[in-house]
Amino acid sequence: xxxxxxxxxxxxxxxxxxxxxxxxxxxxxxxxxxxxxxxxxxxxxxxxxxxxxxxxxxxxxxxxxxxxxxxxxxxxxxxxxxxxxxxxxxxxxxxxxxxxxxxxxxxxxxxxxxxxxxxxxxxxxxxxxxxxxxxxxxxxxxxxxxxxxxxxxxxxxxxxxxxxxxxxxxx
Amino acid sequence: xxxxxxxxxxxxxxxxxxxxxxxxxxxxxxxxxxxxxxxxxxxxxxxxxxxxxxxxxxxxxxxxxxxxxxxxxxxxxxxxxxxxxxxxxxxxxxxxxxxxxxxxxxxxxxxxxxxxxxxxxxxxxxxxxxxxxxxxxxxxxxxxxxxxxxxxxxxxx
Numbered sequence: 001x002x003x004x005x006x007x008x009x010x011x012x013x014x015x016x017x018x019x020x021x022x023x024x025x026x027x028x029x030x031x032x033x034x035x036x037x038x039x040x041x042x043x044x045x046x047x048x049x050x051x052x053x054x055x056x057x058x059x060x061x062x063x064x065x066x067x068x069x070x071x072x073x074x075x076x077x078x079x080x081x082x083x084x085x086x087x088x089x090x091x092x093x094x095x096x097x098x099x100x101x102x103x104x105x106x107x108x109x110x111x112x113x114x115x116x117x118x119x120x121x122x123x124x125x126x127x128x129x130x131x132x133x134x135x136x137x138x139x140x141x142x143x144x145x146x147x148x149x150x151x152x153x154x155x156x157x158x159x160x161x162x163x164x165x166x167x168x169x170x171x
Numbered sequence: 172x173x174x175x176x177x178x179x180x181x182x183x184x185x186x187x188x189x190x191x192x193x194x195x196x197x198x199x200x201x202x203x204x205x206x207x208x209x210x211x212x213x214x215x216x217x218x219x220x221x222x223x224x225x226x227x228x229x230x231x232x233x234x235x236x237x238x239x240x241x242x243x244x245x246x247x248x249x250x251x252x253x254x255x256x257x258x259x260x261x262x263x264x265x266x267x268x269x270x271x272x273x274x275x276x277x278x279x280x281x282x283x284x285x286x287x288x289x290x291x292x293x294x295x296x297x298x299x300x301x302x303x304x305x306x307x308x309x310x311x312x313x314x315x316x317x318x319x320x321x322x323x324x325x326x327x328x
Contacts, residue, residue, distance in 0.1 A: 027228045043265045043273070046210070046294040046301055051271075058272040060251050060265060070297050072263065074251050075224050080241070082249030084274045104227050107261055107299045111224075129248060146244040155243050155280055161323055163239035163284045163313045169323060 020123040022099045022113040033101035033110075036118050037063035037071070039090040045070060054091035061087045063097055063110060071101070075111040080146050081129035083112045094118040099126070211292040216302065218256035219286050219315055220279070222246065223263060226255060231325040235315030238324045239284045246283055249274040254289060254302065262293065262302040286311040 022032045042062045044050035054061060061084055063071040073083040087095075098114040112126040133149070134142030141148040159165055222245040225233035232238060234255075246252050251273065253261040265273050273279075288309040294301040 025230075027230060042301065043271060043303075046265070046296060047303070049271070055271065058274050058276075060263070060273045070299075072251065072299055074227075078248070080244040080248045080250070082245075082251065082274060084249045102228060106227050106259065107223075107263075108297065109224065109227055146248065149244075149247060151247050151275075151277070151280075152243055155247075155283075156240060159239075161240040162236035162318050163243075164236065167236070167318075169318070169328075 020098065020114045025100060025111070027100065027102055029104045030100045030102045030111075032099075034096060034098045035063065035065060035071075035101075036094060036096050037065045038094050039087045039092065040064045040070070041091065042070070042072065054088060057084050057088045060084065061091070063095075071108065071110040073097070073112055074109040076126040076129055077111075077113050078127050078130040079144070083110075083126060085128040085132050086112055086115055086124075086126040090115070090117065095121075098123075211294050211303075213290075214293045214302070215288065215290050215308070216254050216256055216262050216293075217286070217288040217309075218254045218260075218262075220264075220283050221253055221255045221261075222283075223251045223253045223261060225324075226253070226261070232317065232321045233324065235284065235317030235321075236313060237317040237321035239313070241324050242283045243280055246280045247275050252276075252279050252283070254287065260300065262300045264304060265301050266303040268304060268306060282307070282310060284313050284315070286314045 024030065024032060039054070040062050041050060041054035042060050044054070045062065045064065061073050063073055065071070073087060076083040076086050096116050096118050097110065097112055100111040100113070102109045102111065114123050115126055116123045130142040130145055133145045137148060146152055160167055161169060219234060222233060222238070222242040224245060225231055225238065225241060231241070251263050253263045255261055264279065267276065267279060270276065270278060287307050289302070289304045290306045290308055291302050291304040
């Protein structure tokens with residue numbers, strides 16, 4: 001139940017939070033966090049393999065804090081979407097990231113809800129995945145992009161919802 | 172020695188100093204690079220390809236067939252994909268067989284939920300295991316059948 005609340009919060013809370021402060025999602029180990037950090041390409045940060053522009057959106061991005069701590073920005077505010085679309089234009093720049101720091105024993109994650117250029121840029125909701133998707137496929141479907149995405153449909157049509165061709169849900 | 176000769180001698184001296192400085196810088200860079208390389212560890216990991224967010228946060232049941240569709244959504248939505256081994260350790264995939272696309276990589280989506288054996292370089296940083304997969308040595312397909320118990324996560328359809 002707690003999990004579903006978090007999902008629905010992420011799905012339907014668009015427009016809420018005009019104060020540009022993160023919502024709690026009811027996830028264990030979560031804490032509302034506002035941090036200043038530099039947006040980095042994680043593969044570059046770890047290995048020195050550093051293409052221009054943090055890989056232009058195809059690589060996972062992180063938030064490098066002043067003390068050297070690297071946070072994996074795993075999630076944005078859209079349903080079932082990551083944070084790369086929100087962060088890629090800030091590659092190499094310092095931002096203020098507002099969201100949830102999840103200090104799970106398995107691994108820490110950051111869920112981005114708002115972001116702005118540090119120190120005093122304009123806040124924007126971390127929902128640029130659905131914005132970008134909406135520009136390609138239609139804004140009216142963007143909030144539930146996962147039900148309409150051509151790539152998703154292709155994979156599910158081929159392998160089924162369970163991932164095993166021929167294995168179907170009971171009617 | 173003329174003034175000009177003296178000047179040339181000074182230039183040569185500076186050239187030597189400059190070369191030493193460059194050599195020192197190159198050496199430092201090499202040492203730093205070696206230190207970075209030393210941070211990586213060669214590993215072989217066997218486990219299920221999972222959606223990192225759903226699995227870590229436990230916002231739903233996030234393993235096997237029951238979660239496959241959602242794992243596809245999340246992977247194509249750009250959420251990091253990991254390998255979960257039998258001990259519950261997660262390895263966030265940053266690169267697969269030379270392909271450095273870790274956001275919505277169709278090749279990774281194709282093996283979502285599969286049990287795989289992967290060889291690669293492991294980097295551990297601030298509580299996260301990052302994996303550069305050099306070879307997917309074995310793909311066992313989907314072996315974790317959870318849909319009878321958990322249905323279709325998270326919406327039942």
